[in-house]
Amino acid sequence: MDYFAANMKILNSKIPELKEALERFRASDDLEIVPTPSGPPSALYRGISVHSRRDPVKEARSLIEREVDPAATVGVFYGFGLGYLPEEFIRSHPEAPCLVIEPDIGCFLKALSARDLAPVFEHRRSVFFLAAETAPVIRFLDSLDLSKVQVVRLRSLYDKDRAYYERTDALIQSFLRQRDVNRNTLKRFGRLWVRNLARNVRRLCLAPGIRSAEGVFSGLPAIVCAGGPSLDDILPRLPELSRKAVVIAVDTTLAAIKRSGVDPDFTVVCDPQYLNTRHLDPVRETGTLVVSESSTHPRIFRILGERAFFGSSIFPLGRALEAIVGEKGRLGAGGSVATTAWDCARSLGCAPIFMAGLDLGFPGWRTHFRGAHFEEAFHATSSRLDPQERRAYSYLREAAPFPVRDNAGGLVLTDHRMTVYKFWFETQMSLHPETATFNLSPGGVGIEGMPSAGIANALALPDVRPSVDGKMGSMRSLLAPPPDAAEKIESLRTGLARIAVDLESTAAAARAGVEAATQAKKRLSRRVSVSTQLKKLDEIDRAIRDLAAKDIAGFLAGPLIQEINRTSAGERKPEEWLDYSLELYRELEGSSVFHIAELKKALSFLQRAAS
Numbered sequence: 001m002d003y004f005a006a007n008m009k010i011l012n013s014k015i016p017e018l019k020e021a022l023e024r025f026r027a028s029d030d031l032e033i034v035p036t037p038s039g040p041p042s043a044l045y046r047g048i049s050v051h052s053r054r055d056p057v058k059e060a061r062s063l064i065e066r067e068v069d070p071a072a073t074v075g076v077f078y079g080f081g082l083g084y085l086p087e088e089f090i091r092s093h094p095e096a097p098c099l100v101i102e103p104d105i106g107c108f109l110k111a112l113s114a115r116d117l118a119p120v121f122e123h124r125r126s127v128f129f130l131a132a133e134t135a136p137v138i139r140f141l142d143s144l145d146l147s148k149v150q151v152v153r154l155r156s157l158y159d160k161d162r163a164y165y166e167r168t169d170a171l172i173q174s175f176l177r178q179r180d181v182n183r184n185t186l187k188r189f190g191r192l193w194v195r196n197l198a199r200n201v202r203r204l205c206l207a208p209g210i211r212s213a214e215g216v217f218s219g220l221p222a223i224v225c226a227g228g229p230s231l232d233d234i235l236p237r238l239p240e241l242s243r244k245a246v247v248i249a250v251d252t253t254l255a256a257i258k259r260s261g262v263d264p265d266f267t268v269v270c271d272p273q274y275l276n277t278r279h280l281d282p283v284r285e286t287g288t289l290v291v292s293e294s295s296t297h298p299r300i301f302r303i304l305g306e307r308a309f310f311g312s313s314i315f316p317l318g319r320a321l322e323a324i325v326g327e328k329g330r331l332g333a334g335g336s337v338a339t340t341a342w343d344c345a346r347s348l349g350c351a352p353i354f355m356a357g358l359d360l361g362f363p364g365w366r367t368h369f370r371g372a373h374f375e376e377a378f379h380a381t382s383s384r385l386d387p388q389e390r391r392a393y394s395y396l397r398e399a400a401p402f403p404v405r406d407n408a409g410g411l412v413l414t415d416h417r418m419t420v421y422k423f424w425f426e427t428q429m430s431l432h433p434e435t436a437t438f439n440l441s442p443g444g445v446g447i448e449g450m451p452s453a454g455i456a457n458a459l460a461l462p463d464v465r466p467s468v469d470g471k472m473g474s475m476r477s478l479l480a481p482p483p484d485a486a487e488k489i490e491s492l493r494t495g496l497a498r499i500a501v502d503l504e505s506t507a508a509a510a511r512a513g514v515e516a517a518t519q520a521k522k523r524l525s526r527r528v529s530v531s532t533q534l535k536k537l538d539e540i541d542r543a544i545r546d547l548a549a550k551d552i553a554g555f556l557a558g559p560l561i562q563e564i565n566r567t568s569a570g571e572r573k574p575e576e577w578l579d580y581s582l583e584l585y586r587e588l589e590g591s592s593v594f595h596i597a598e599l600k601k602a603l604s605f606l607q608r609a610a611s
Helices: 003-014 016-022 056-067 084-092 105-112 134-141 155-199 201-206 231-241 251-259 274-280 299-304 316-325 337-347 373-381 388-398 416-431 455-459 465-477 485-525 531-545 550-555 558-566 574-610
Strands: 031-034 042-045 074-078 098-102 126-130 149-153 222-225 246-250 266-269 289-293 308-311 353-356 402-405 411-414 437-439
Touching: 003 016, 003 105, 016 126, 031 105, 042 105, 042 155, 056 084, 056 149, 074 084, 074 155, 084 098, 098 105, 098 134, 126 134, 134 155, 134 416, 149 155, 155 201, 155 316, 155 416, 155 574, 201 308, 201 316, 201 485, 201 574, 222 231, 222 337, 231 251, 231 455, 246 251, 246 337, 251 266, 251 274, 266 299, 266 337, 274 299, 289 299, 289 337, 289 465, 316 485, 316 550, 337 353, 337 416, 411 416, 485 531, 485 550, 485 574, 531 574, 550 574
Parallel strands: 074 098, 074 149, 098 126, 222 246, 222 353, 246 266, 266 289, 289 308, 353 437
Antiparallel strands: 031 042, 402 411
16 A cells, blocks of 8 residues: 555645645655564664554553543644554544644655554644744644643654754743643632723723724834833933834833833733732823723723723623724733733834843842832831841742843843743744844843844934824824714613623523532432433533623633643542532632623713713
């Protein structure tokens, strides 16, 4: 049988563009196909066994059973070999996506001639990344259920491309840590986001979206001011730099930038907490335009005014409301306001972008620029027995810092939280190579794709302030109330009421689930049949899946759902299944009731504003 032709036929039908790409390569002579006593072939790479010389199928099955969790939601394979490990994973996890990452296309082509790989290639959820950069891998992972990702290394081939795999794995693990951070953030701030959104609902309705400003500043440079220690070196030169570029502040730096004599063109805010608004206490007069997420704490607008452009919400309720009032335009959210500020500059069309104060570490053992609100709070509450220096040291020690390379080739301390932001920037640099970005912090953490630049490079730019000011005038004209404001508010009011009714249905279904699961638990404890209750629970689950508001209600239950998914299905006893179900129904009911209460407040805010 001509295995190569048969395998290529399947690949070409699944990924038509792959044929032309593979034609530029030839099969590797370093990979030798060898027979085995069991029948299926094995392979040698430069004389080293890639699979078992006796029974590669049995070896793969044993490894997958031993090392891969039965509840794995995604399999990631470093190295393809002859495909035995991915094939066995697909056999034991038929619903889970199977990602194969293989940098050696020559070895991959040789494998096509060795055996029938149809079980791997025809699987609807198998995906191949051949000699690929990490960015497309991350983009694909971001679309999956990552509650239990299983990485499997084909050790015999891993070592020959170790640098590639280690770099890829580091970025994947950073991405997964970011997902964990996002999950923990949801658990901590989910209700606050919903509460703030209810209070900002009129602003969401009437404020323009950032998409209306896409490309307005095309070709103009930007200075994005983050809150790291190196901002101190930039602030004295900022009045001069402001002549050279659009100035974009994050909220924590606005007061310091104002003290330097510059009123930034834009200030980006996205933190839901009241405490974060305290950074703005010193700000008195400002003409800055606010770029905000709809769940930002409403005190922001009482301080900075209503001159705001909104970005699209990443939360189900926010998305549901935008379906009524119009989509605002998505801005990147990498866990830090600095990530959103960079993406704001990119969306506006700015290039190049100079990042100031983006240290992502602790140069000189410092955490913030001088005069930052948190640093001032440390000073205000310190004492002789509890000095500010000791508090700063304790903060750094608790962060468990470790050294990495800085932009000047030396070492700087960072922590795992900031490596998540580093990963986000590196991913964006690879996704948007057209947006040249430079880091003005020589002592900051090195970011691949964002080269270091001296302040002299930014100062050498031509004076573009007249052009920036003219475009800022155009931006301000977009802030006028829309001519159909009354109609939009009425549509929003109707939509809020409809969502509340849908959530009532969700709460009722969840209450029915609580009752059925409770009865099942009682019957199970008495060793009585629970088939009727389990059938009822299946009916309730189907009903909830069909409800319009299920995603809104499930938003606050997300951390619990992910926790359930992380527990192996094979490890659960029947009573544990019922415990999970009972907890989930209670969470859904509580989330529905909470959302309904906040929607009623939103309706009240709209009514008061109208009167």
